[in-house]
Amino acid sequence: MSKLGKDLIAGMNEAVAYMEGRPTRGTRVHVFATPDVKKIRKTLKMSQSEFARTFCIPLNTVQNWEQGLRRPDAPAAAYLRVIARHPKTVRNVVAQ
Numbered sequence: 001m002s003k004l005g006k007d008l009i010a011g012m013n014e015a016v017a018y019m020e021g022r023p024t025r026g027t028r029v030h031v032f033a034t035p036d037v038k039k040i041r042k043t044l045k046m047s048q049s050e051f052a053r054t055f056c057i058p059l060n061t062v063q064n065w066e067q068g069l070r071r072p073d074a075p076a077a078a079y080l081r082v083i084a085r086h087p088k089t090v091r092n093v094v095a096q
Contacts, residue, residue, distance in 0.1 A: 035080040037065040
């Protein structure tokens with residue numbers, strides 16, 4: 001097999017590994033736990049619109065997260081974890 005053929009196969013194997021969340025050559029895969037947005041919201045006894053408005057998150061974003069259409073990215077996941085642990089503090093900070 002030619003070098004090009006070997007490189008193509010290696011590249012496809014790396015792509016599959018990446019999509020499966022496995023580390024590839026020289027690549028670090030960062031996996032973070034996705035917060036359960038609906039659980040956080042229900043614990044705070046808020047509607048979707050109230051949660052979105054209170055924490056300055058677009059309503060359709062909250063809906064997409066809860067329906068599993070989208071996942072929070074790393075910064076949003078961190079923000080949601082802070083909301084879950086310190087909702088009153090976050091509410092006070094974002095209301096200023």
